[in-house]
Amino acid sequence: MENKKEMRNWLDEMNLSHPFVIAGPCSAETEDQVMKIANQLKDTDVTAYRAGIWKPRTRPGMFEGVGEIGLNWLGRVKKETGLLTTTEVANSVHVDLALKHDIDILWIGARSTVNPFIVQEIANALKGTDKIVLIKNPVNPDLSLWLGGIERIYTSDIKKVGVIHRGFSTYDKSNYRNNPEWQIAVELQSNFPDLPLICDPSHIAGKRDLIFDLSQTALDLNYDGLMIESHCDPDNAWSDAAQQVTPDRLIEIMKDLVVRDKTSLKDDFQNELNKLRSQIDIADQNLLNTLGSRMEVAKKIGILKSDNNVAILQNKRWNEILGKMILDGETHGLSEEFILRIFKAVHQESINNQERILKKNK
Ligand code: PEP
Ligand code: MN
Numbered sequence: 001m002e003n004k005k006e007m008r009n010w011l012d013e014m015n016l017s018h019p020f021v022i023a024g025p026c027s028a029e030t031e032d033q034v035m036k037i038a039n040q041l042k043d044t045d046v047t048a049y050r051a052g053i054w055k056p057r058t059r060p061g062m063f064e065g066v067g068e069i070g071l072n073w074l075g076r077v078k079k080e081t082g083l084l085t086t087t088e089v090a091n092s093v094h095v096d097l098a099l100k101h102d103i104d105i106l107w108i109g110a111r112s113t114v115n116p117f118i119v120q121e122i123a124n125a126l127k128g129t130d131k132i133v134l135i136k137n138p139v140n141p142d143l144s145l146w147l148g149g150i151e152r153i154y155t156s157d158i159k160k161v162g163v164i165h166r167g168f169s170t171y172d173k174s175n176y177r178n179n180p181e182w183q184i185a186v187e188l189q190s191n192f193p194d195l196p197l198i199c200d201p202s203h204i205a206g207k208r209d210l211i212f213d214l215s216q217t218a219l220d221l222n223y224d225g226l227m228i229e230s231h232c233d234p235d236n237a238w239s240d241a242a243q244q245v246t247p248d249r250l251i252e253i254m255k256d257l258v259v260r261d262k263t264s265l266k267d268d269f270q271n272e273l274n275k276l277r278s279q280i281d282i283a284d285q286n287l288l289n290t291l292g293s294r295m296e297v298a299k300k301i302g303i304l305k306s307d308n309n310v311a312i313l314q315n316k317r318w319n320e321i322l323g324k325m326i327l328d329g330e331t332h333g334l335s336e337e338f339i340l341r342i343f344k345a346v347h348q349e350s351i352n353n354q355e356r357i358l359k360k361n362k
Pocket of ligand 2: 026027229
């Protein structure tokens with residue numbers, strides 16, 4: 001897929017002086033609830049009102065959404081508040097109904113992006129639409145699958161496209177409901193700088209007290225917008241209760257967020273930035289040289305082990321290296337997590353090289 005500038009026209013045309021904010025409840029529950037939240041969000045920096053009509057629940061027997069009647073409520077929201085409306089579509093029936101009810105923005109949920117059949121079905125049903133279509137990342141940390149979803153939508157002649165980063169599920173318990181894995185979204189953004197990128201801190205966090213920090217990180221990383229779940233009575237919400245914030249709290253969050261400029265044309269800033277960037281270039285070059293010479297030594301060890309028929313993995317030695325690096329790393333202000341990631345990767349590459357040597361000399 002070429003990098004099409006037109007992909008972000010829809011956002012640029014809105015001419016917003018702040019990030020593009022989508023907010024509203026996880027699920028539309030009742031007409032009163034939908035209207036109450038919408039009225040609290042109108043005349044704020046919120047541009048689009050979200051509400052799930054069909055809810056993909058992990059286990060059966062839970063509230064699965066109000067269905068088509070909720071689209072009438074969203075119609076009322078648009079008419080009475082002027083907010084754009086958006087909901088999740090997960091098959092062609094949802095698409096037809098959402099189009100019939102003139103929903104402005106349709107999003108593809110994380111559980112649908114994992115399934116190319118479903119994404120294709122949605123793309124076919126939407127063919128040529130001038131509605132905005134947002135594609136959430138798949139539940140698993142797979143950039144190609146996400147890109148594949150974008151390609152299926154884009155090649156179905158849909159030009160108003162964007163993506164939503166909602167984090168990735170893992171088996172390990174973490175502080176987040178879905179790990180952000182920011183680097184995946186950042187890689188997507190560097191491949192497609194003109195594709196509007198929206199962060200959904202609610203589904204990353206899973207709990208409301210992390211929403212502010214995640215939103216600020218997204219803005220620091222140059223995201224174009226935020227999708228935040230907001231409910232008039234979060235604790236009693238019919239889905240995702242722990243992560244929703246009241247409209248008042250949302251307004252406070254939006255007020256406290258620092259929006260960074262994309263860049264600055266001031267001479268002082270540019271000069272200082274260029275100077276620091278040349279230092280980074282030199283440091284990166286040094287890093288590469290060091291990694292290269294370390295690998296040469298690892299290969300020599302591989303030959304030595306091969307000649308003496310000794311196993312590659314020496315756990316005791318490896319644990320000693322790691323322990324020492326974590327301690328030394330601390331004195332350089334490097335976190336244990338970072339040191340572990342870097343050294344595990346370096347170690348794996350050494351093992352791969354040594355394994356090649358052992359196989360060759362067999
Ligand atoms: C949602 O936005 O309410 C939702 C179900 O999100 P996700 O697809 O990210 O799980
Ligand atoms: Mn939700």
